[in-house]
Amino acid sequence: MSKQLPVLTGAEDTGCCTPLAQEPIPATDAVNAAGAFKALGDPTRLQLLSRIASHAGGEVCVCELTPGFEVSGPTISHHLKVLRQAGLIDCERRGTWVYYWIVPSTLARLAGLLQVGSVTPVG
Amino acid sequence: MSKQLPVLTGAEDTGCCTPLAQEPIPATDAVNAAGAFKALGDPTRLQLLSRIASHAGGEVCVCELTPGFEVSGPTISHHLKVLRQAGLIDCERRGTWVYYWIVPSTLARLAGLLQVGSVTPVG
Numbered sequence: 001m002s003k004q005l006p007v008l009t010g011a012e013d014t015g016c017c018t019p020l021a022q023e024p025i026p027a028t029d030a031v032n033a034a035g036a037f038k039a040l041g042d043p044t045r046l047q048l049l050s051r052i053a054s055h056a057g058g059e060v061c062v063c064e065l066t067p068g069f070e071v072s073g074p075t076i077s078h079h080l081k082v083l084r085q086a087g088l089i090d091c092e093r094r095g096t097w098v099y100y101w102i103v104p105s106t107l108a109r110l111a112g113l114l115q116v117g118s119v120t121p122v123g
Numbered sequence: 124m125s126k127q128l129p130v131l132t133g134a135e136d137t138g139c140c141t142p143l144a145q146e147p148i149p150a151t152d153a154v155n156a157a158g159a160f161k162a163l164g165d166p167t168r169l170q171l172l173s174r175i176a177s178h179a180g181g182e183v184c185v186c187e188l189t190p191g192f193e194v195s196g197p198t199i200s201h202h203l204k205v206l207r208q209a210g211l212i213d214c215e216r217r218g219t220w221v222y223y224w225i226v227p228s229t230l231a232r233l234a235g236l237l238q239v240g241s242v243t244p245v246g
Binding site: 019020021022023024025027030031033034035037038039040041042043044045046047049050051053054102104107108110111112114115116117 | 142143144145146147148150153154156157158160161162163164165166167168169170172173174176177225227230231233234235237238239240
């Protein structure tokens, strides 16, 4: 089995986190968030995530995801698994195919961590 | 020399990117953004970035960054270099010490990519 990435945990479905720029991130939160950012740290995974997130209807069949990528089907499957283990996407098998959708709360939490606009400058 | 991470490029100082959920991210943008996300994909680097970003006055001496971490000085220096090469922080030497600050536009661009709230649901 491949290495399990930590699933991002934090505020329940509020889609917010204390921004990195507001106060030093606690070590445990840093481990969780770093796992999710690491999952985003690959161009193919970012493209897969974007295809899933931007797909009309909010979900996409794996059969529509593989065309257009220069990597093999098993490699795509591996990348999808990494995204899923990081809590960025979820999926369900229906008959022959697996359908994927994003987990908006995870993306929102990561975006919240990177927020810099609302921080009041000091001095 | 260590491997050079790609510096995030994109919209000029507008702090915005087309969100991943709005339309499929182009391959070149995915490579750039993945490099920055990869730099964020380490707990120590996230904590360093957060300490720099949340520091009163907007910048911090490297001498204030090393205490409190269980990793060595050279390891901290390596992590700071990775963050700098990813365009997340910048620095300047003044006399004995190097001072670090965040690059807000890079953080804002990454946050913009992960934005899901403003996307109109289809169907």
